[in-house]
Amino acid sequence: MRKTVIPFGPQHPVLPEPIHLKLTIEDERITEAVPALGYVHRGLERLADVRDYHQMIQVVERVCGICSMIHAACYCQGVEEIMGVEVPPRANYLRVMWSELHRIQSHLLWMGLFADSFGFESVFMQFWRIRERIMDISEATTGNRVIVSVNVIGGVRRNPDAEQLRWVLNQLDWVEEEFRRLEATMLEDYTVKKRTVGKGVLSKAQAYELGAAGPTLRGSGVAQDARQIGYAAYGELYFEPVVETDGDCYARSKVRFRETLASIDLIRRAINRLPDGEVRTKLKGKDNPVGETVTRVEQPRGELLYYLKGKGEKTLDRVRIRTPTFANLPPLLVMLPGMYLSDVPVVTLSIDPCISCTER
Amino acid sequence: MREAIIPVQADALVGEAAKLKVQGYRLVTLSCTELDETSIDILYHFDKDLALKHLRLTARKGEPVPSISPVYFAALLVENEIQDFFGLAFEGLAVDFKGMLYLEEEAIKTPYCRFSLRRPATAADGENSAEDAGAQGAAPADDGASQSTDIPAAK
Numbered sequence: 392m393r394k395t396v397i398p399f400g401p402q403h404p405v406l407p408e409p410i411h412l413k414l415t416i417e418d419e420r421i422t423e424a425v426p427a428l429g430y431v432h433r434g435l436e437r438l439a440d441v442r443d444y445h446q447m448i449q450v451v452e453r454v455c456g457i458c459s460m461i462h463a464a465c466y467c468q469g470v471e472e473i474m475g476v477e478v479p480p481r482a483n484y485l486r487v488m489w490s491e492l493h494r495i496q497s498h499l500l501w502m503g504l505f506a507d508s509f510g511f512e513s514v515f516m517q518f519w520r521i522r523e524r525i526m527d528i529s530e531a532t533t534g535n536r537v538i539v540s541v542n543v544i545g546g547v548r549r550n551p552d553a554e555q556l557r558w559v560l561n562q563l564d565w566v567e568e569e570f571r572r573l574e575a576t577m578l579e580d581y582t583v584k585k586r587t588v589g590k591g592v593l594s595k596a597q598a599y600e601l602g603a604a605g606p607t608l609r610g611s612g613v614a615q616d617a618r619q620i621g622y623a624a625y626g627e628l629y630f631e632p633v634v635e636t637d638g639d640c641y642a643r644s645k646v647r648f649r650e651t652l653a654s655i656d657l658i659r660r661a662i663n664r665l666p667d668g669e670v671r672t673k674l675k676g677k678d679n680p681v682g683e684t685v686t687r688v689e690q691p692r693g694e695l696l697y698y699l700k701g702k703g704e705k706t707l708d709r710v711r712i713r714t715p716t717f718a719n720l721p722p723l724l725v726m727l728p729g730m731y732l733s734d735v736p737v738v739t740l741s742i743d744p745c746i747s748c749t750e751r
Numbered sequence: 752m753r754e755a756i757i758p759v760q761a762d763a764l765v766g767e768a769a770k771l772k773v774q775g776y777r778l779v780t781l782s783c784t785e786l787d788e789t790s791i792d793i794l795y796h797f798d799k800d801l802a803l804k805h806l807r808l809t810a811r812k813g814e815p816v817p818s819i820s821p822v823y824f825a826a827l828l829v830e831n832e833i834q835d836f837f838g839l840a841f842e843g844l845a846v847d848f849k850g851m852l853y854l855e856e857e858a859i860k861t862p863y864c865r866f867s868l869r870r871p872a873t874a875a876d877g878e879n880s881a882e883d884a885g886a887q888g889a890a891p892a893d894d895g896a897s898q899s900t901d902i903p904a905a906k
Binding site: 425426427428429432434436437440472599600601602615617619620684685687694696698700708709711713717718720721750 | 753754772777778779780782783784794796801803805823824825827828829846852853854855862863865
């Protein structure tokens with residue numbers, strides 16, 4: 392049969408960010424997908440040459456707006472490890488709280504976009520309406536809605552008081568109630584299932600071998616979540632990864648739906664167990680970072696890895712960032728062949744692609 | 752670094768990666784750092800049950816490095832990224848973007864090197880050469896202190 396090559400992206404109604412896929416199709420089915428990157432590459436890693444290791448926090452926060460807090464937490468965690476800085480327990484719990492708030496708003500954003508990808512615009516609006524309340528919580532506790540800038544080397548710069556934390560818990564009750572109202576629509580609706588069940592299937596073996604991360608990995612039955620490492624205060628909070636086994640778009644959306652509820656639960660437990668005390672360790676007298684480390688955290692889209700290397704100077708020798716979407720692109724190239732062209736937007740969005748992260 | 756780092760030579764790299772795959776490790780990523788004018792450090796990060804293992808290869812600039820993408824398909828994007836940013840050439844890449852995954856033909860130097868390498872000439876040679884494009888300001892930002900040497904073309 393005659394082959395046709397169709398460009399998907401970089402500008403496409405379903406894509407929030409620019410990525411280009413060169414799709415080879417026979418009849419209506421995809422036979423091959425090849426990505427092209429570079430539309431939003433900014434060279435942020437290279438800025439480590441000219442920004443000192445404190446200033447780099449502001450740089451890594453801008454790798455991605457949706458998970459800026461988690462980028463900064465991962466970076467700070469790595470520098471703290473190299474420098475031997477102990478973070479106060481309260482700061483670790485607050486990092487969990489803000490990380491999970493970021494996860495919730497990211498998943499809500501994705502669920503809206505995902506619904507929009509198959510034309511369910513009222514669900515898109517409902518998820519984003521709920522997300523606004525999470526943004527309000529971020530603003531109230533950090534001063535900012537998107538790039539919250541709370542992390543510093545040695546802890547966090549904000550310390551919410553008991554009244555603020557009670558207000559957060561009240562807001563989360565409202566968020567959970569409203570979110571659960573959408574469960575039947577998102578997980579049981581005929582149209583949603585018709586567009587997602589059996590689409591873009593990635594087997595457990597493929598997901599593992601291709602290096603998938605986050606909900607893409609767990610939606611295929613691999614129970615791996617970087618939070619299991621126990622960084623920050625996760626080791627003191629009971630936590631189990633959310634896993635589904637079907638490996639299709641529906642399974643990945645179900646993982647994100649259940650993870651949102653798990654994150655609400657984690658925030659409640661973190662606040663209820665929040666220790667008193669300082670939120671920041673002073674670095675006075677500490678030398679500049681010397682040595683190298685690899686540190687990992689769990690972003691909404693999956694495992695985030697930072698490789699950091701310091702030579703005792705104000706600037707780091709190397710800041711290398713491996714983001715989860717970068718890890719999920721090879722699995723996407725395996726998911727697409729065999730799909731109808733009309734399923735490409737849904738399958739592509741099912742990995743929750745963040746190109747800003749990917750290209751840095 | 753908390754985890755052990757295993758040094759590896761270029762000729763043994765693919766074999767070591769294959770052994771790790773048999774042991775159930777998945778590839779997380781590669782981290783590349785320029786060491787000096789002549790050498791580049793590549794760390795290969797593998798993971799099994801959330802425990803990391805690293806292989807370290809010190810490569811010489813201008814000499815090809817074997818690709819592990821035939822063993823770990825997941826390596827293909829990051830190896831192409833290193834070709835763009837550090838000018839290393841990977842042999843046997845599953846899909847080779849030939850130094851143009853992110854960069855355009857006009858980029859004449861390897862942007863992540865302090866001792867910058869001149870990227871291989873491309874199809875733009877002739878009527879609109881890469882050097883001409885650089886002279887017009889299309890090249891990536893340089894820190895002014897970098898030096899430049901020629902490297903052979905990526906395979």
